[in-house]
Amino acid sequence: MSPQSFLVTAQQVLGELLEPNDFNISTWMAMGACVMFLVERFLPHVLGGWLPFAYLGYRFVKMIVDTARLHTGSYTSLITGRWTATLSAPNESGVIDNSRQGVVLFILGARINHPLGKLSPGASDINDALQSMWVEAEANRQKWGYLGRTEALVDYSDSERTPTFWLTYWRDLKGLQEFSHSAVHRFGRDNYNARKYPYMGIMHETYHAPQGCWETLYEDFPRWGLGNINYLVQQDSNQLKAGSTLKRTSRVSTMLGRMGQDKLKK
Numbered sequence: 001m002s003p004q005s006f007l008v009t010a011q012q013v014l015g016e017l018l019e020p021n022d023f024n025i026s027t028w029m030a031m032g033a034c035v036m037f038l039v040e041r042f043l044p045h046v047l048g049g050w051l052p053f054a055y056l057g058y059r060f061v062k063m064i065v066d067t068a069r070l071h072t073g074s075y076t077s078l079i080t081g082r083w084t085a086t087l088s089a090p091n092e093s094g095v096i097d098n099s100r101q102g103v104v105l106f107i108l109g110a111r112i113n114h115p116l117g118k119l120s121p122g123a124s125d126i127n128d129a130l131q132s133m134w135v136e137a138e139a140n141r142q143k144w145g146y147l148g149r150t151e152a153l154v155d156y157s158d159s160e161r162t163p164t165f166w167l168t169y170w171r172d173l174k175g176l177q178e179f180s181h182s183a184v185h186r187f188g189r190d191n192y193n194a195r196k197y198p199y200m201g202i203m204h205e206t207y208h209a210p211q212g213c214w215e216t217l218y219e220d221f222p223r224w225g226l227g228n229i230n231y232l233v234q235q236d237s238n239q240l241k242a243g244s245t246l247k248r249t250s251r252v253s254t255m256l257g258r259m260g261q262d263k264l265k266k
Contacts, residue, residue: 023117077222084258085216085227085245087147087171102210103147103226104170111163111201122197129188136184137168144179145171148229163201169226173208215258217249 023031039048066074087101110130114120118127137146147169155163170176179185192200218227227246249258 078220079218079223079227079246080220082249082251082253083218083227083246084249084253085218085225086247087245102172102208103214104173104176105207105209106168106170106176107165107203107205107207108168109163109165109203111158111161111203112199113161113201114199117161120199126197126200129184129191132184133188136182137179140179140182143175145175146179147171147226150225150228167225169229173206176206212260215255217255217258218246 036048036052039051087103110126112118112120112123112126114123117123134149137144140146149166149168151166153165153167155165170179180189191197192202216226218224222228223246229245
């Protein structure tokens with residue numbers, strides 16, 4: 001394993017165990033002070049003292065290099081140009097029409113109301129239950145009309161704990177309701193209702209945007225949200241293929257135009 005691969009793997013493992021939102025800034029600063037004390041205690045004084053400056057120097061040089069390589073060596077996840085997401089296939093003239101397909105947005109939120117956060121008793125079980133739900137939804141995309149989800153989003157405005165949210169996308173309410181009756185969802189719901197984890201808080205919000213009432217726009221932005229998912233397309237009677245939601249859109253396109261409601265402007 002190369003040193004770079006080792007660092008990436010170590011970062012992923014540590015990311016699963018420890019995340020920036022697990023503690024507030026003052027706690028992180030206190031832990032950093034403890035680390036520096038140990039460094040000064042067990043490493044040569046000169047080496048320990050220069051470590052913070054070496055790291056800041058590395059960050060400064062990286063900033064200069066990234067600035068010089070915009071869109072080439074850094075920030076390469078950007079999708080340059082102007083794009084929109086659609087769930088409909090182009091019609092005979094190649095025009096995308098979002099008015100032919102609705103979408104359901106289901107927002108799921110979780111908050112561990114415990115001083116130890118995800119180190120609290122049973123927190124790993126909760127995480128496993130959530131991950132199992134995502135895996136099950138992914139495995140039944142066609143059956144439930146599951147389109148995809150964002151990565152975990154964190155609300156740093158909460159001064160006590162940091163809630164985590166996921167935006168999930170579905171083709172219709174019927175599929176979302178069927179998912180809620182699945183065995184893996186019932187398992188998590190029944191444990192929650194039984195107060196097995198009394199410090200666990202959850203929330204959800206559901207929005208149904210019918211045909212002609214939703215649109216998206218991404219310009220020089222990474223693939224995100226509805227623009228970052230693939231959906232199943234019937235290729236022939238026996239085969240399915242993955243279709244991308246992203247399609248290029250004109251620079252003069254409008255919100256109503258992307259909804260397929262151009263007539264409302266008149």
